[in-house]
Amino acid sequence: MLSRKTLYDKVWDLHTVGNLPGGSTQLFIGLHLIHEVTSPQAFSALEEKDFKVNSPERTVATVDHIVPTKSQERPFKDSLAEEMLKTLEKNCKKHGIKLFQIGSGNQGIVHVIAPEAGLTQPGMTVACGDSHTSTHGAFGAIAFGIGTSQVRDVLASQTVAMKKLKVKRLWFKGELNKGVFAKDLILHVIKILGVKGGVGFAYEFAGPAIQKLSMEERMTICNMAIEGGARCGYINPDETTFSYLKHRPYSPQGKEWELAKTWWEGLSSDKDAEFDSEVIFDASQIEPTVTWGITPGQAIGISEKIPNPQELIDSDVDIAEQAYKYMRFNPGEPINGVPIDVCFIGSCTNGRLSDLRIAAQIVKDQKVAQGVKAFVVPGSEKVSIEAEKEGLDNIFRSAGFEWRKPGCSMCLAMNPDKLEGDQICASSSNRNFKGRQGSSNGRTLLMSPAMVAAAAINGHVSDVRKNFNKSE
Amino acid sequence: MSQTNFNEQSFPKGPITTVQGRCMCLKGDDIDTDRIIPARFLKCVSFDFLGDKVFIDDRFEGKGNHPFDQDINKGASILLVNKNFGCGSSREHAPQALMRWGIRAIIGESFAEIFYGNCLSLGVTCATLPAKEINSLMNATKSNPSQKFNLSLLTKILKGKENTWNINIEKATYEMLVSGRWDIANTLLSEGSKIKSIKQKLPYLNNFKNI
Numbered sequence: 001m002l003s004r005k006t007l008y009d010k011v012w013d014l015h016t017v018g019n020l021p022g023g024s025t026q027l028f029i030g031l032h033l034i035h036e037v038t039s040p041q042a043f044s045a046l047e048e049k050d051f052k053v054n055s056p057e058r059t060v061a062t063v064d065h066i067v068p069t070k071s072q073e074r075p076f077k078d079s080l081a082e083e084m085l086k087t088l089e090k091n092c093k094k095h096g097i098k099l100f101q102i103g104s105g106n107q108g109i110v111h112v113i114a115p116e117a118g119l120t121q122p123g124m125t126v127a128c129g130d131s132h133t134s135t136h137g138a139f140g141a142i143a144f145g146i147g148t149s150q151v152r153d154v155l156a157s158q159t160v161a162m163k164k165l166k167v168k169r170l171w172f173k174g175e176l177n178k179g180v181f182a183k184d185l186i187l188h189v190i191k192i193l194g195v196k197g198g199v200g201f202a203y204e205f206a207g208p209a210i211q212k213l214s215m216e217e218r219m220t221i222c223n224m225a226i227e228g229g230a231r232c233g234y235i236n237p238d239e240t241t242f243s244y245l246k247h248r249p250y251s252p253q254g255k256e257w258e259l260a261k262t263w264w265e266g267l268s269s270d271k272d273a274e275f276d277s278e279v280i281f282d283a284s285q286i287e288p289t290v291t292w293g294i295t296p297g298q299a300i301g302i303s304e305k306i307p308n309p310q311e312l313i314d315s316d317v318d319i320a321e322q323a324y325k326y327m328r329f330n331p332g333e334p335i336n337g338v339p340i341d342v343c344f345i346g347s348c349t350n351g352r353l354s355d356l357r358i359a360a361q362i363v364k365d366q367k368v369a370q371g372v373k374a375f376v377v378p379g380s381e382k383v384s385i386e387a388e389k390e391g392l393d394n395i396f397r398s399a400g401f402e403w404r405k406p407g408c409s410m411c412l413a414m415n416p417d418k419l420e421g422d423q424i425c426a427s428s429s430n431r432n433f434k435g436r437q438g439s440s441n442g443r444t445l446l447m448s449p450a451m452v453a454a455a456a457i458n459g460h461v462s463d464v465r466k467n468f469n470k471s472e
Numbered sequence: 473m474s475q476t477n478f479n480e481q482s483f484p485k486g487p488i489t490t491v492q493g494r495c496m497c498l499k500g501d502d503i504d505t506d507r508i509i510p511a512r513f514l515k516c517v518s519f520d521f522l523g524d525k526v527f528i529d530d531r532f533e534g535k536g537n538h539p540f541d542q543d544i545n546k547g548a549s550i551l552l553v554n555k556n557f558g559c560g561s562s563r564e565h566a567p568q569a570l571m572r573w574g575i576r577a578i579i580g581e582s583f584a585e586i587f588y589g590n591c592l593s594l595g596v597t598c599a600t601l602p603a604k605e606i607n608s609l610m611n612a613t614k615s616n617p618s619q620k621f622n623l624s625l626l627t628k629i630l631k632g633k634e635n636t637w638n639i640n641i642e643k644a645t646y647e648m649l650v651s652g653r654w655d656i657a658n659t660l661l662s663e664g665s666k667i668k669s670i671k672q673k674l675p676y677l678n679n680f681k682n683i
Contacts, residue, residue, distance in 0.1 A: 014674065017663050055671070108547065124676060440510075
């Protein structure tokens with residue numbers, strides 16, 4: 001009989017240990033990524049129960065959330081941050097877990113380093129105590145964020161109790177226009193489907209517009225599936241996936257490479273796979289997209305105006321009212337032209353080499369507008385090294401950007417990088433929640449790294465497509 | 473029958489069949505975990521001191537009027553919320569903070585996925601009601617905030633002083649909670665041999681030889 005399975009079904013079945021009471025699945029985890037923030041309590045719980053780490057060889061650690069990005073000299077000035085890293089070091093040493101340490105050339109944001117090392121591969125299940133684990137789905141893996149108790153469970157058993165999700169296919173016809181990026185595509189999706197649209201679903205991103213995207217762009221899209229409520233987002237693996245993986249340190253080598261490729265090729269959703277739901281988008285209709293509110297769903301195209309309550313569905317009015325008040329924006333105002341105080345380029349969403357390249361292209365031979373603080377935080381040491389080889393750091397510095405060391409930085413401000421007061425930040429990160437960037441009245445506008453770069457130069461939100469036209 | 477005594481601040485343990493106590497309302501959709509517990513409080517290696525940090529920035533802004541600051545809500549054990557509660561970051565610190573504050577059950581229109589799973593891992597019951605029913609429950613709570621409620625997982629009935637509500641609990645959640653298997657590590661570990669056989673079967677753990 002012809003198979004009609006999705007990639008999600010296939011990977012799920014391969015990793016199913018058994019069924020749990022009430023219909024959850026005990027799912028084997030092929031790659032467990034850990035970091036300093038959500039693992040210490042899990043290790044403590046493990047020790048309390050006298051459990052061992054089941055598969056230290058399938059567990060990889062790094063430090064990212066709390067690391068300062070100016071000086072990473074030890075001990076950190078912040079004694080709590082230092083304690084967290086020391087705890088991670090101690091736990092990794094004790095349990096034989098590989099730690100991608102600062103200065104090793106491998107450290108960085110957990111969702112940047114695992115793919116670049118070739119650790120993330122098609123057909124795996126990937127879990128990490130971080131909601132943006134959905135990033136790894138870009139490789140055709142089933143990847144999802146878990147809580148600390150589940151980190152404990154995975155450490156102890158290499159399995160986790162999970163309910164199988166339904167699959168919603170998001171099909172993108174057409175092609176993204178020049179100056180429109182993966183970030184715009186995913187912000188557009190969340191704008192249309194809402195922050196609850198994916199609850200209970202895994203999103204399969206597919207169609208010609210997706211196939212044309214690089215792996216780094218695909219990661220940006222899957223990264224933010226969770227912002228649309230989907231715990232998992234994935235893309236079927238193809239030649240783009242395979243050529244990205246070839247010759248990475250942890251990728252299969254030699255004879256194994258061909259075997260792996262054959263296996264990976266069979267994982268994609270079958271031609272006649274049945275999806276629980278499907279939505280079709282036209283990628284060519286998407287314009288640079290910016291959030292104006294306090295949820296990633298409160299987004300508009302750069303040419304649009306902040307919506308009036310009358311234009312919204314009833315259930316969106318209350319949160320919109322909160323957003324007008326918090327952001328101090330009025331309905332009906334354009335987003336284009338909103339003055340910016342801070343520009344942040346980085347994060348697990350948009351801190352990769354291609355993100356920095358495109359931003360550098362915008363800022364080359366330009367100057368950051370007066371009064372704007374702009375900084376770039378590479379997603380990993382590898383990204384940083386590569387960018388410096390290409391001279392991107394110099395382009396940014398000459399324009400007036402600060403060039404920092406890798407970490408999560410101002411995406412969540414668990415480190416010295418924070419907004420102050422009610423500053424407005426043009427940010428390439430993933431969340432615009434109240435207080436997210438470290439000031440309880442700080443304001444975040446999410447956008448693509450190219451749009452952040454344009455905002456830095458112009459001092460206000462602006463349409464980056466104009467910069468592309470100029471440079472031609 | 474095993475049940476948790478909320479006045480004694482004991483955390484959920486074993487089979488959970490009943491949650492008793494007062495309800496408190498927290499209105500609003502899409503309340504994210506950054507609001508429940510801001511990231512700066514994640515700088516810790518234990519969950520012990522999170523209870524009084526719950527919603528700290530919202531409470532500061534509310535100047536004493538936030539539901540978690542109102543005297544009438546002190547000691548409440550059932551939190552009433554609206555849609556997509558707990559969205560955003562996977563931080564278990566959020567349900568930990570609520571649990572350590574005293575919350576043992578959350579009833580809402582809907583929950584974000586990871587938050588929901590984290591609650592189950594702690595034995596905190598998440599149940600749902602349609603919007604209309606949540607409103608009537610919130611109104612009943614507001615009109616008599618001191619009334620005691622009894623949430624029976626077995627009958628799926630929430631009983632107040634004058635009214636009852638038929639709550640929904642997902643089957644898997646229900647069975648985990650009432651059997652006590654929500655504290656799942658031991659259950660997972662008991663499948664050691666099956667886990668081993670999966671490991672020996674997965675192509676990427678076996679040099680792709682067995683594809």
